[in-house]
Amino acid sequence: xxxxxxxxxxxxxxxxxxxxxxxxxxxxxxxxxxxxxxxxxxxxxxxxxxxxxxxxxxxxxxxxxxxxxxxxxxxxxxxxxxxxxxxxxxxxxxxxxxxxxxxxxxxxxxxxxxxxxxxxxxxxxxxxxxxxxxxxxxxxxxxxxxxxxxxxxxxxxxxxxxxxxxxxxxxxxxxxxxxxxxxxxxxxxxxxxxxxxxxxxxxxxxxxxxxxxxxxxxxxxxxxxxxxxxxxxxxxxxxxxxxxxxxxxxxxxxxxxxxxxxxxxxxxxxxxxxxxxxxxxxxxxxxxxxxxxxxxxxxxxxxxxxxxxxxxxxxxxxxxxxxxxxxxxxxxxxxxxxxxxxxxxxxxxxxxxxxxxxxxxxxxx
Numbered sequence: 292x293x294x295x296x297x298x299x300x301x302x303x304x305x306x307x308x309x310x311x312x313x314x315x316x317x318x319x320x321x322x323x324x325x326x327x328x329x330x331x332x333x334x335x336x337x338x339x340x341x342x343x344x345x346x347x348x349x350x351x352x353x354x355x356x357x358x359x360x361x362x363x364x365x366x367x368x369x370x371x372x373x374x375x376x377x378x379x380x381x382x383x384x385x386x387x388x389x390x391x392x393x394x395x396x397x398x399x400x401x402x403x404x405x406x407x408x409x410x411x412x413x414x415x416x417x418x419x420x421x422x423x424x425x426x427x428x429x430x431x432x433x434x435x436x437x438x439x440x441x442x443x444x445x446x447x448x449x450x451x452x453x454x455x456x457x458x459x460x461x462x463x464x465x466x467x468x469x470x471x472x473x474x475x476x477x478x479x480x481x482x483x484x485x486x487x488x489x490x491x492x493x494x495x496x497x498x499x500x501x502x503x504x505x506x507x508x509x510x511x512x513x514x515x516x517x518x519x520x521x522x523x524x525x526x527x528x529x530x531x532x533x534x535x536x537x538x539x540x541x542x543x544x545x546x547x548x549x550x551x552x553x554x555x556x557x558x559x560x561x562x563x564x565x566x567x568x569x570x571x572x573x574x575x576x577x578x579x580x581x582x583x584x585x586x587x588x589x590x591x592x593x594x595x596x597x598x599x600x601x602x603x604x605x606x607x608x609x610x611x612x613x614x615x616x617x618x619x620x621x622x623x624x625x626x627x628x629x630x631x632x633x634x635x636x637x638x639x640x641x642x643x644x645x646x647x648x649x650x651x652x653x654x655x656x
Contacts, residue, residue, distance in 0.1 A: 293555035294480070295417050297564070304617060305562035305594070308610060312595060315609055324384045325376060325599040332581065333373050333382075333392075339365040344504075347521055348512045355513070359521035363528030366399045370533070371584035372600070374399070378406055381599040397497035398504075399529075400464040402472075404490045409477045415596055416561070419541055419548045419568040422479040425467075426537060427548075434641045436548045445642035449635050459530035461523075464501070535631075540589035543633035544640065545570045545622045563619060565593040571623040572630035574607055579627060590621050 316323055343365045346358030376382035377392025393403045409425055417423040419436065427435040433452055434445040444451075472494060475482045486494070505525075509518045540546075547567040551557050557564060569590045573579045579587050585600025586592065588607055595606065607621070614620055624630040 293551070293553070295420055295423060295551040295555050295557055297557045297559070297561045302560045302562060304560060304566075304619065307617070308562065308594060308613065311609060311613060312598070312606060315605070321602070322384055323381065323595075323598045323602070325382050325601055329372075329376070329382065329599060329601050336365065336368045336372055340369050347525075348509060352513065352517050355517070356521055356524055359525045360528055363525035364532065366525070366529050367532040368582060368584075369395055370399060371536070371582070371586055373584075374406075375584055375586070376599050378403065378411065379596045381597050397493065398500070400460065400501050401468055402494050402497055404486055404494065405468055405471055408482050409471065411596070412483055413477050413480055415593060417557075418565060418593065419546060420550060420557075421548075423477075425478045427542060428478060433638070435542045435638075437641060438548060438550055441642070441644070446644070448642045449639035452638055456534040457527035457531045459534040461526045461530060463530075463533075468498075535634075536583055536586055538634055539572055539624075539627075539630040540569055540586065542637060543570050543624075543630060544637040545624070545633055546637075562594060566590060566614070566619045566621070569593045569622070570630070570633075571607070571621060573625070573627045574604070574623060575625070576627070580604060587627075590623075 340362070343358055343362035347355050347362055348358075349355075350358050373382065373392045374396040377389045377394075378396065380386070380389045382389050382392040393406075396403050396406055414424050414426050419427055421427065421436050421438045427439075429435060431440070431442065432455070433448050434441055471477055472486075475485070505522060506518060509521070513521070546569065549558060549564060549567060559567065571588055571590050573587050576587070580603070585603040588600070588603035591598075591603045591606040591610065592600065594610075598606065611621055624633055
């Protein structure tokens, strides 16, 4: 495939927004990375993660199933709040601490190197672009983009998607990770670099460690059926939270799906592309902002991924008026339920035989 490319030269929208953000941090003498608020939250979440793991081993059966469920939720919180900032090098001003935070992804099932290729490089650059952004590729099971083929069963996808989302992390950790690792591609885009021997050792060590922590060690305390039931329950909670939170930012009826021309040219500069494809939700909810690691402020995150999520509410207020004046207002749903409804409507529309969503798809050619 022809690699997509954004227009060369000046990036006026991004440059104007970047200048505003730089001035904001200089004026308030704040680091762009995490601060005491993030470190306190990280300690709380790590404590929940460790306590729930101990509970799934030590609480008598079958009450320990609540420990497995709680651990799935705590794992999602760890991913949203610690791993995600670490992977974007925004958790701390210290590189080693960022790397340690990013390595938590290896602990909870996946791989830091793979995430950097899939998320940082592909998703954050070519958001909602078919064959590049793997987040909208469900191998035909769901139709997330209007440019993807429609099959007869997609007519029901707005119903069955909720039953399959709990399988997301199982499929991710046990299929997609290995598929990408052996093919050296994400979507149809090759890795930006070949994994070193250290990267390969880290990948395989992490996979073995994961099986040790979540299957072998529990089998020393619990019956096999209890371990399997608990493991699946944990992944159901983790997978559902991962899937829903990331889908609400891009696979909704307020987002667009711009595609390159035949020669790979994208229509807009990168920042405008992010604003067309990314949607905020529930930005007034302090609880969701805390729990989701600011992932309800997705536009701010996509524009400034190396700024810690603890600053996103401030950036939201800072950027609203300038973006309105530029003609690219922040797209947002007022509540979580409104965002869920937007996701439902989008899937329902794309599954219908009379689908007309190509009108809003933002075709560049």
